[in-house]
Amino acid sequence: MNRRTVLKSAYAQFLFLMSGADHDQMDRMRSYITTMVAGWDVEQVKSVVGETLHDIVDPLVFAEAAELISDHKLCGRDVVIVSASGEEIVGPIARALGATHAMATRMVVEDGKYTGEIAFYCYGDAKAEAIRALAAREDYALEHCYAYSDSITDVPMLETVGHPTVVNPDRTLRKEAAARGWQMRSFSKPVSLRDRLPAAPSGAAVATSFAVGVSALAAGALTYTLLRRFAF
Template identity: 50%
Template sequence: MSAEPASAPRAAFFDLDKTVLSTASSVTLARPLLAAGLLTRADLLRSAAAQLGYVLVGADRRRSERVREQLSLMVDGWEEPRFRKVVDGALSTFVQPRVYREAVDLIQRHHDDGADVVVVSASAEDVVRPIAAMLGADEVIASAMEVVDGHFTGRVARYVYGPAKADAIRALAAQRGYDLAACAAYSDSVTDLPMLEAVGHPVAVNPDRALRRTAVARGWPVHHFARPVPLRTRSTRPLRVGAGSSVVVGLIAAGATILRRAHRAG
């Protein structure tokens, strides 16, 4: 009697901001970046003004590109090692308390079921990777910016947002052999609809109104996470990077945050 063929590898893809974390990772880092002198109060005011414009006028691709460019210019000239040091120093105080307990438990269940866990975020790899390591994730897909001579140039090399998330997931699935029909994806925002549609088991987590309507209409599960608690640092396997490179900056995630707020207001 021949043995049954082994099933294809599976993965669970998690958006980070408002899905695993109770807020945006870029927001959690604003205070430490300001204290370190990398951000100025004028930078924060410009960012707030841009977000207000999105809420009042609405979001589209053209406006999102303009805001993304403005935010990338804010990091122009920053020293990458200094930025990483600020991020590492901020994790335990500013990021860990924002992790949803429900997300931690769900990630553990996927691991127990033999699936890889992939964090997919428009935030920076330098921000996402240490958070993913705390969670025990296996892969990271994140945005990238150019670094020359140890300094950020302000040029966005890769922006993992909207349809780009789905493209990156498909590329990673082809590389790792994942059966996307057997994979799961989790997000709070309708801007991640392409990512959710790319897998066989999409799940809405604390969804905005547009995503909630879509999830209900299509019969997708809707989860409600409400318990952000400190997450003790845990030793994990080395992360394999699914997209982007180590030369990335976290503040480009603010563009995604702006779009999310605009969709929630609509």
């Protein structure tokens, strides 16, 4: 990535962190990211992510979220990470968290390179549809499931479950949650994901949605979706 690309990505991420992202902003971000990565070698990108995820870029998770994740895992609940970010980034983080499943944005690949087109955009209504499809396959009872998010763009996801919760919500989502009577929580203690890994129980249950695009590697903006497995 040249200097101009790095600066543009950093600026886009700054705007996201300061103001959140509505649908128009997300569309612009998506267009920018897909154009930027066209022609990149897929295996090289995966290799870079794998080599730098903890040595250079150290993802953050809120301590309160880590405790919540542990509580859900101890209850035997499945972990599902649902993210608008690319699967190349979400996959390694999902594995680090011991997730059962991960759903993320997938790019079209031809001859080992990204074409700049999107095969599946895990965002908005599509994210909710992906969750319903997974629930059908895995026999999740959605009325007993939990979802956590900080963004108004995740309202379709929150509506699919019986226990929606907003965490550090943006202004629009806060108003929506108040109108619907959804639970609100505040997380304020970011910690290194690497430091939390030894304490995390193995097994089962959260979904963590990491902000947006390639620049989300450096972000602490997280949303969470937890799905519970029930015996029938």
